[in-house]
Amino acid sequence: MTARLHTLSNGVRVVCDPMPGLRTIAVTVAVNGGARMENEAQSGWSHLLEHLVFKGAGDMGAREIVERVEAEGGSINAATGYERTSFDIRALKGSLPLAMQVLSDLVFRPTLAPEEIEREKDVVAQEIAEAFDTPDDHVFEMAQTRAFVGQALGRPILGSIASLAPVERETIGDWRRRLYSPDRMVVAVSGGVDEDELLPLAEAWFGHQTATPTEALPPAVFVGGEARLARKIEQANLVFQLPTIGARDERLPALRLFTEILGGGMASRLFQSAREDRGLAYAIDAYHETYDDLGLLGVYAGAGAERSVELAELCAAEILDLAERGPAPQELARAKAVLNASLWMADESPASRAGRNAGQTLVFGAPVSSEATAARIEAQSAEDLRAVGREMAATGRSASAVLGPRGAGGAGAAFRAAMLAAGG
Template identity: 35%
Template sequence: MSIQITTLDSGLRVASEFMPNIETVALGVWFDVGTRNELPKQNGIAHLLEHMLFKGTSRRTALQISEEIENVGGHTNAYTSRDLTAYYARVMHQDTELAIDLLADLIQNSTFDATELEREKQVIIQEINLSRDTPDDIIFDYMQMAAYGNQPLGMSILGKPEVIAKISGADLKKYAGIHYCAPKTVIAVAGRVDHAQLLDWVKKYFGQLSPVSDAPIPPSVYKPENILINKDSEQAHLSLALPACGGKDPDYYAYSIYATLLGGGSSSRLFQEVREKRGLAYTVSAFLSNVDDTGLLGIYVGTAPGEVAKLAEVLREQLVDSSRNIKKAELDRAKQQLKAGMLMALEQPFSRAENTAQHLLTFGRVLSVAELIEKIDNVTPADIHRIVGKMISAKPALAGIGPKKSMKVWEKFELT
């Protein structure tokens, strides 16, 4: 299997990967835009726009959008992240043109009907309220906010109800016109697809994207603070963040490996120390959250309020110890977890298309599996010691939800 990539005169990139042993295609349109491209006064507009594109176009009603794709047994969906927005479909290979036509219609011809918009705003406001009532969900928004404050990367993807309520159809159309432009877009397809035919369809249906991209991406700087919410509950939900790196940084693979060995599975340091040996929590994890130019190493734990002090000490011990003591066995295990996870994901057509699109938007090319494996294998214990030493020299950003007494304990957490 090889990937074919063509850049059209508009700057739109079209990529396809032929997979001979399947009868379907996974295809999507990825835009290099997300929450970090918003201003505070429009926070949530990227996510609202994603919802509204399925609510009717000048050619199709919302019902017709659903019926046309489901009439052929396919499905569509979309997602918004901090730095990407994607619209995608899965269909039988003979229905590829229909899927491309449908996605192009959503993206270029949505009408933003006023009645549909008001109804969808209420849906999203309910989604926001549900998230706020779910501590093990909203804690991650608080962690981002604690790390970046009022900067775009500190804002919620869902937005704020009072901001969402004021967004108009004209606002959505203007935002799409600025950010949904050809040079910031990749159309990627994996499955039983012919690249030449795909190009003909893309040229036929995607002719309205602007060839101009002049919206700069605002930088975000790590500015740690504490966001602690007093809430009477049986669990204290705790998260901390430390400055990591962006996806383009050569140290990205070292940070990814470290997040895995620290809290990426049941054999990880935190799972073993926090849950298995001491019984301090049911849930504990570490993860890397990054965009192209910056990132965070995050830790999440849900624990009994009375165990916060003990838990904080274990976290401190493990973070400090891993700055100077990484065993070869745990490093090798984390590498294998990353490599296996990557290879397993790439057995799925959608994952292959998504991987292609994300690489083109980040690196301008698709990194081969062999290259990725080499980058992972080249990470040494000294690399881990170096990046962890750098991280723990910074002040952590803390987020917490739980009884007042437990929050007072958590706010005193320090690494030095």
């Protein structure tokens, strides 16, 4: 493993991950915080802030930020999640000084001009409307809300027009100091990077800011329930979710394999049974989301309204069968091969490595070698997958969302009934 972890005096952690022979670098600045830190009145502030820092930072205006990066052949991006906010630059190796300066200015020295705040509220309002108008986006938001009713994890990352309305320069500036606090931050660089160049730059651009204390987050609780929204569209969009383990749980490799076997590809159980054997859905897949203290196993499908209940019952049956009987040897072997291939392919990408190193440092305190990850995947047995599956099924709890024609409305109740019966 080439990644080496360093910690600056103010708590910023720096991961240097050289990849010999590469002429490019990937720089990720990630903070341990996002929409989950918000109360109801602050919903969407983290995402709005991520937008606002690009409107001006340091001595740069909005246009100059991207022009400086692109003038050296680079690209810049950012993302806000529930528990993480990240900023990324992909560039040629000689652009490391510029990348470090630009990212430091974004997180520590944004202009936050009042006129830009008001303008960007309008932009985010359009983004909120776009998400609502996109059924296969909005249905996930509906399911998330039912899974975590009344909690930060159950509110949209985008927030609402009402929650963004009071934001002004002072309030969003205070929020920036909390969210982008140095002790919550990781700077990860992969590719054509040299430690002797990186560490002085990290100290100069990230080592002199003061941390802002934050209170501990309350534990999340999976509540569950059914959400329905009737719309005059051709297809029903369905999401079914179950509570499961979190990102720090040592059983996570078993959950990843369970998810892959259930609905991770064209050879998966759901694809074969729902699409190939019965023609119930054009698109169907399984996924998992892991947060600090718990997670979700989910299934998404697009189906005709008249067969949505049948599809919901099939999804529940496949989950329960995999949990009860476990995977066949060839299924487990396929899933391990898929996860390992994904792991090693990502290992060849500086951007993937920088993002992974940053995320692992935030969760585990240090990067985890790919060899160690592969060994944990390979060590999983059929019984390990059964144990994770049985634990999910035993709760009897689920969250569902159905968006589409009225005739699909019973799909959520059908899935819930099947899982309740299994939970005893």
